[in-house]
Each structure stands twice: as C-alpha cells, then as structure tokens.
Amino acid sequence: xxxxxxxxxxxxxxxxxxxxxxxxxxxxxxxxxxxxxxxxxxxxxxxxxxxxxxxxxxxxxxxxxxxxxxxxxxxxxxxxxxxxxxxxxxxxxxxxxxxxxxxxxxxxxxxxxxxxxxxxxxxxxxxxxxxxxxxxxxxxxxxxxxxxxxxxxxxxxxxxxxxxxxxxxxxxxxxxxxxxxx
Amino acid sequence: xxxxxxxxxxxxxxxxxxxxxxxxxxxxxxxxxxxxxxxxxxxxxxxxxxxxxxxxxxxxxxxxxxxxxxxxxxxxxxxxxxxxxxxxxxxxxxxxxxxxxxxxxxxxxxxxxxxxxxxxxxxxxxxxxxxxxxxxxxxxxxxxxxxxxxxxxxxxxxxxxxxxxxxxxxxxxxxxxxxxxxxxxxxxxxxxxxxxxxxxxxxxxxxxxxxxxxxxxxxxxxxxxxxxxxxxxxxxxxxxxxxxxxxxxxxxxxxxxxxxxxxxxxxxxxxxxxxxxxxxxxxxxxxxxxxxxxxxxxxxxxxxxxxxxxxxxxxxxxxxxxxxxxxxxxxxxxxxxxxxxxxxxxxxxxxxxxxxxxxxxxxxxxxxxxxxxxxxxxxxxxxxxxxxxxxxxxxxxxxxxxxxxxxxxxxxxxxxxxxxxxxxxxxxxxxxxxxxxxxxxxxxxxxxxxxxxxxxxxxxxxxxxxxxxxxxxxxxxxxxxxxxxxxxxxxxxxxxxxxxxxxxxxxxxxxxxx
Numbered sequence: 001x002x003x004x005x006x007x008x009x010x011x012x013x014x015x016x017x018x019x020x021x022x023x024x025x026x027x028x029x030x031x032x033x034x035x036x037x038x039x040x041x042x043x044x045x046x047x048x049x050x051x052x053x054x055x056x057x058x059x060x061x062x063x064x065x066x067x068x069x070x071x072x073x074x075x076x077x078x079x080x081x082x083x084x085x086x087x088x089x090x091x092x093x094x095x096x097x098x099x100x101x102x103x104x105x106x107x108x109x110x111x112x113x114x115x116x117x118x119x120x121x122x123x124x125x126x127x128x129x130x131x132x133x134x135x136x137x138x139x140x141x142x143x144x145x146x147x148x149x150x151x152x153x154x155x156x157x158x159x160x161x162x163x164x165x166x167x168x169x170x171x172x173x174x175x176x177x178x179x180x181x182x
Numbered sequence: 183x184x185x186x187x188x189x190x191x192x193x194x195x196x197x198x199x200x201x202x203x204x205x206x207x208x209x210x211x212x213x214x215x216x217x218x219x220x221x222x223x224x225x226x227x228x229x230x231x232x233x234x235x236x237x238x239x240x241x242x243x244x245x246x247x248x249x250x251x252x253x254x255x256x257x258x259x260x261x262x263x264x265x266x267x268x269x270x271x272x273x274x275x276x277x278x279x280x281x282x283x284x285x286x287x288x289x290x291x292x293x294x295x296x297x298x299x300x301x302x303x304x305x306x307x308x309x310x311x312x313x314x315x316x317x318x319x320x321x322x323x324x325x326x327x328x329x330x331x332x333x334x335x336x337x338x339x340x341x342x343x344x345x346x347x348x349x350x351x352x353x354x355x356x357x358x359x360x361x362x363x364x365x366x367x368x369x370x371x372x373x374x375x376x377x378x379x380x381x382x383x384x385x386x387x388x389x390x391x392x393x394x395x396x397x398x399x400x401x402x403x404x405x406x407x408x409x410x411x412x413x414x415x416x417x418x419x420x421x422x423x424x425x426x427x428x429x430x431x432x433x434x435x436x437x438x439x440x441x442x443x444x445x446x447x448x449x450x451x452x453x454x455x456x457x458x459x460x461x462x463x464x465x466x467x468x469x470x471x472x473x474x475x476x477x478x479x480x481x482x483x484x485x486x487x488x489x490x491x492x493x494x495x496x497x498x499x500x501x502x503x504x505x506x507x508x509x510x511x512x513x514x515x516x517x518x519x520x521x522x523x524x525x526x527x528x529x530x531x532x533x534x535x536x537x538x539x540x541x542x543x544x545x546x547x548x549x550x551x552x553x554x555x556x557x558x559x560x561x562x563x564x565x566x567x568x569x570x571x572x573x574x575x576x577x578x579x580x581x582x583x584x585x586x587x588x589x590x591x592x593x594x595x596x597x598x599x600x601x602x603x604x605x606x607x608x609x610x611x612x613x614x615x616x617x618x619x620x621x622x623x624x625x626x627x628x629x630x631x632x633x634x635x636x637x638x639x640x641x642x643x644x645x646x647x648x649x650x651x652x653x654x655x656x657x658x659x660x661x662x663x664x665x666x667x668x669x670x671x672x673x674x675x676x677x678x679x680x681x682x683x684x685x686x687x688x689x690x691x692x693x694x695x696x
Contacts (some may be wrong), residue, residue, distance in 0.1 A: 013661045013668045014268070014272060018264070018265075018268055021268070022261075022264070025256065025260055025264060026256055026263075028255070029256040029257075029260055030251065030252070030254055032253070033254070033256075039257055040314070043257065043259055043260065043263045046260065046262070046263050046264060046267070047263040047264070047266050047267040047270075048267060049267065049273045050263070050264050050266075050267025050268050050271065051267040051268070052271075053271075054267070054268055054271030054272070055271050076603070076605065080601060080602055083602070116612050120240075120243040120244060120246075120247045121247055121250065122253070124244075124247075135244065136251075138249045139244040139245060139247070139248055140247075140248050140252065145220075147343045153605050160224060160227065160228075161228075163224065164224060164225075164227075164228045164230070167237040167240050167241070168230075168233070168237070169242050170244075171233075171237060171239070174240065174243070176241075
C-alpha cells in the first residue's frame with residue numbers, strides 16, 4: 001500500500017507525496033524536536049524538509065528506502081537549521097565534551113547535574129549530538145544500524161563505535177552520584 | 183556494578199511532553215528479542231564483553247523509555263507547516279532550467295509557457311500524413327518559420343533507428359538548410375522504467391570528424407513521457423556557423439544518461455552504449471536558399487547607439503546582425519519586443535524555443551528570428567521599443583555566501599537564504615528579484631553567468647541555476663536559485679558579471695529593411 005504511494009510520489013504525484021509525509025509526520029516531528037529542542041525550530045525544519053523532499057523525490061531510486069531517505073533529509077535540514085541558529089556544540093574528533101546544552105530544560109536548579117541520579121532521558125540529553133542521535137534513532141525510531149548509517153551518512157563501523165561509546169557514557173551518567181566530573 | 187534505576191514516574195511532570203504508555207510491555211518484548219544478541223555482538227566487537235551486563239541495563243532502560251518519547255504530542259501547526267513546505271516545492275517546480283550551452287550562445291527553452299497551439303491545419307495535415315511525424319506538430323507550434331517549412335515540403339522523413347540496452351533512438355525526420363538542422367527524434371524505452379537525457383550529442387562528417395563551429399541545442403531535461411507509452415519525442419537543434427562545411431552524410435552520435443532531476447550532470451548515471459545514426463544530406467536541395475538584406479542603420483536610445491547591419495533569411499530562421507557601439511555607457515542584454523513586421527502587420531518574433539542568437543564578439547550579436555522565407559512579403563520592418571540594459575560600471579554582483587550577504591549588487595535583488603548541502607558538496611543560494619510585470623511576467627532571468635571570480639581573482643564555475651516566476655517574498659516576483667560548489671577552494675567574497683537584468687532603456691524605432 002505504502003509502496004504504491006511511494007512509487008506514485010516518485011513519479012510526481014503531489015497527493016501521494018502529501019499522504020506519505022502525513023503518514024510519517026509524527027515520527028518526523030519527534031526526530032526534529034528531539035534534535036532541535038524547540039517546537040518552533042522543529043516546525044520550521046519540517047517545513048523545509050517537506051520542500052527539499054518534494055524537490056528531490058524523483059531522485060529516489062528505491063521506494064523501500066523512502067523512510068530512511070526522508071529522515072536523512074530531515075537531519076540534514078536540522079543540521080542546517082542548527083548552524084543557522086549558531087548553537088551547535090563543537091564535537092572535536094572522538095573527544096567527548098561533557099557540556100550541558102544551552103537549550104536543555106532538564107538542568108537542575110543551580111545548574112548542577114551531579115547531585116542526583118539521572119533519568120535515562122536526562123542522561124541521553126547530556127550526550128553529544130551524534131551519540132544521542134544514534135541512540136534515539138535505534139531505540140525510539142527502530143532504525144537498524146544500517147539505516148542509521150544511511151541516515152547519518154557515515155559508515156556502519158562509525159555508527160557502531162558511536163553506539164558503543166554512547167552505552168558506556170550512559171552507563172556512567174546513570175551511575176553518577178556526587179561526582180561532578182564523571 | 184551499578185545501580186539500576188527503574189523508569190521514574192516522578193519525572194513525568196518534569197519532561198514537558200512525555201507521558202507513559204499503556205503498550206509499554208509490548209514494546210519491551212519486541213525490542214528485547216530483536217536486539218539483545220546484537221548487543222552481545224557489539225560488545226565482543228569492541229572487546230568489552232565484560233561490560234555487557236552494565237550496558238544491557240542501559241539498553242533496557244532505553245527500551246522502557248521509548249513509549250515516553252513516542253507519546254510526545256505534536257503541535258497542531260504541524261500540518262500547516264507541511265503544507266507550506268509542499269506549496270513552496272510545487273511553485274519551485276515551475277522553473278526554467280538553464281543549462282550551460284556551448285560558448286557564447288544562449289539557448290532558451292520556454293515551451294512550458296506556450297500553451298496555445300498555433301499550427302495551421304495545413305501544416306498539421308502534412309505531418310499527420312507521414313507516419314511517425316504527427317508529434318512534430320506540437321514541437322513546432324511556436325515557430326512560424328518551421329511550420330511554413332513543413333508546409334512547403336521542406337521536412338525530410340528519415341525513420342532511422344539504433345537500439346542498445348533496450349532503448350531505441352530514432353531520427354524520424356529532419357529540416358535542414360545552410361543555417362541550421364532540426365532533428366526530430368524519438369527515444370523509446372523498452373526497459374519499463376526510467377527517463378533519459380542526453381549526456382552527449384555529437385555530429386560527425388563522412389570522415390568521422392566532428393563538424394566545426396556548430397552549436398547543438400537540445401532540451402535540458404528529458405521531456406516528460408506524457409502519455410506513458412515509454413516514448414519521449416523531441417528535437418535537437420543544430421546551428422551552423424558561416425564557416426561550417428556541411429557534409430553529404432552526417433553521423434549523429436548520442437550518449438544517454440538516466441535522469442534524476444536536479445542532477446543533470448551526474449556522470450555515474452551515464453549509459454555505456456553509443457547510439458549512432460547516419461543522416462544523408464542532399465545539399466543541392468537547400469544550398470543557396472537564403473536572402474540577404476543589407477540594412478546598416480543605427481538608432482540611439484537613451485544615449486546608447488546600436489546598428490542593425492543586415493538580415494539574412496533562411497528557411498529555418500532569420501538572422502539579424504547587430505553592432506553595439508563600444509562607446510556606449512550601458513551594456514545591452516536583450517531586446518524585449520524586437521519583431522519583424524510586414525506591410526500587412528504580420529509579425530515574426532524571435533526564436534523562443536531553441537538557439538536565440540550568438541555573440542561573434544563583445545560588441546556584436548546575431549539574433550535569430552522565426553523565418554518568413556516562404557512568405558511573400560512586399561515590405562519588411564524591424565520594430566521595437568524596449569531594451570534590457572545596465573550601466574557597464576554596475577555589472578557586478580559581489581557576495582559572501584558565508585555571511586549570506588550581497589556586498590555589491592543591483593537594486594531589487596536580495597539574497598534570501600543559503601542552503602548548505604555538504605553531503606553533495608554544494609550550496610544553494612536563493613535570491614528574490616523584483617521585475618517589471620509589464621514585460622517580465624512570464625520571463626525567467628538568467629542573471630548569473632556560469633563563471634565567477636573569488637577574492638583571490640581565481641575563476642570557478644557554478645553547478646547550475648534556475649529561476650521561477652514567483653516569489654515567497656512580499657514585493658518580489660521571481661526566485662533565482664544558484665548552486666555553487668562547496669569545497670572551500672574559493673575564497674569569499676565572490677563576484678559575478680551580470681548577464682541579464684530587468685533594467686531597461688526605452689525608445690521606439692521602426693526601420694525598413696525591405
């Protein structure tokens with residue numbers, strides 16, 4: 001059913017395209033929101049993603065990759081959006097910086113995160129963007145490592161490394177008690 | 183190793199949009215079965231199998247957190263934003279794409295905006311009589327000269343084909359004279375799927391040597407297969423130069439690529455085969471078919487002097503040679519409304535689909551018109567009143583793509599947005615342009631050239647440009663897209679020489695040429 005709609009959309013059927021975006025909109029919004037942490041920015045990203053996807057859907061060769069393709073466009077759009085907003089935290093190589101994101105609303109009063117144990121979602125928010133994304137796409141959006149690799153445009157090996165690092169970091173974060181430096 | 187923390191209900195209120203889900207258990211079961219093995223594999227791979235237990239705790243917590251994330255409501259404005267994005271996309275689709283032509287020749291394909299069929303019943307009758315040529319009616323309905331050439335039996339049916347890779351390329355017919363060659367062709371796709379565009383079109387003489395000084399012009403993207411019969415039918419225009427030697431037999435060599443729109447130059451989509459067809463040329467049927475009118479009259483419009491030198495009429499087109507005084511303060515871009523008119527008021531406009539002219543040198547231009555070769559006009563006049571032009575000193579646009587700013591540029595042009603696409607190593611600059619609705623309603627502007635200069639004075643090429651006859655920006659009515667390479671090898675700011683712009687000089691002129 002969806003496959004036929006995808007084929008129609010690739011061939012230029014506007015209604016089919018709209019139907020597909022509608023079908024995936026909750027997931028897309030969720031990804032955008034978790035990425036950008038702002039309702040306004042997430043909505044903007046969805047709008048831009050719709051535009052970009054519409055303009056390039058005829059390039060999509062394999063209908064089965066539709067969803068991955070769409071998420072990739074969304075993530076690229078969010079990347080651009082974030083650059084525009086100039087709030088992206090630097091990620092220097094494999095060195096992980098334990099920074100609090102400026103937009104994180106889960107910061108404890110006084111800005112200290114070390115005084116109580118973290119909930120898993122709070123712990124997740126402390127991961128650097130790429131690590132967080134890998135976890136979120138895998139656990140919340142049910143993407144396979146292969147799909148995540150396609151979405152983030154990295155080799156599978158890199159995704160696995162990020163995943164492994166994320167597990168280790170999350171484990172440490174969840175353990176935190178009174179030690180601020182981890 | 184560490185204390186496991188159960189999902190804590192008390193956090194529910196604190197995370198702004200998450201809530202618990204009733205289907206939690208289902209999720210847990212499905213995902214655990216699916217990934218627990220993977221997890222062991224992963225830990226082995228990183229030689230950290232001893233940490234599996236701890237990591238597995240994280241894994242479980244993540245699975246349990248899923249419903250809280252999944253239940254996040256989306257704002258009701260979501261639909262509105264999707265629609266806005268789609269509307270913008272649909273508008274942008276209505277664009278004219280400009281492809282890079284061979285040097286110094288401008289070819290414009292404006293088919294999309296010519297909807298009324300103007301082919302006379304007589305012409306249609308001729309074409310429908312010849313098997314396989316019926317579709318040509320549509321392809322020439324905006325060119326009076328080609329219509330009258332058909333009416334005067336100047337079209338030569340061919341019907342030669344070559345097939346490779348389940349794609350048949352057929353030349354159905356040609357119209358040829360000393361000025362140009364029009365090839366009507368069919369590409370039949372027997373593969374079922376895909377659309378194809380030319381990757382490369384070559385014309386060779388009997389010796390296998392490429393024809394010299396010709397310009398080949400064809401549609402920039404494959405024509406859509408409107409009726410879904412797997413056939414694309416269109417035409418290739420070949421313009422000869424005064425120095426071109428037309429051979430007795432032409433060989434057309436075509437390479438095709440699969441089209442993914444927006445990626446016309448992707449070399450990987452090229453098909454390996456070459457379609458090769460031989461076209462016999464009976465030169466005695468057209469050699470000498472031309473009429474030359476020496477004009478040599480000048481007009482001065484807002485201080486700019488232009489001289490109409492001569493008009494040469496061939497069956498396929500007319501050519502008007504114009505000379506622009508090098509002392510002019512303005513650069514002349516184009517004539518808005520130049521037409522040839524006969525004593526009865528019948529008009530022949532410029533070529534609107536195909537090669538519209540050429541520039542022999544900086545101050546000279548040859549403009550092509552639809553031909554009146556076969557018509558019996560007693561008198562002919564050259565008339566017009568509006569010319570697009572701009573001060574030679576202001577022909578520069580300097581911009582900084584990083585700062586998203588135009589530093590030096592003409593009025594009425596703004597840079598709206600720069601979209602970076604690092605994965606494809608390019609960035610798209612989106613501009614809005616304000617034009618004159620009187621003349622420009624249906625016109626796209628190719629403001630930018632294909633080359634630009636960086637801050638160090640090195641020259642680079644753009645990837646592509648396109649324009650739309652609409653704009654999202656209030657007060658503006660065109661959108662321009664400019665795609666630049668994004669490999670950091672050039673240094674901002676970058677400078678473009680303006681190629682065309684909606685600024686004008688006006689003054690009526692009416693010159694008799696016959």
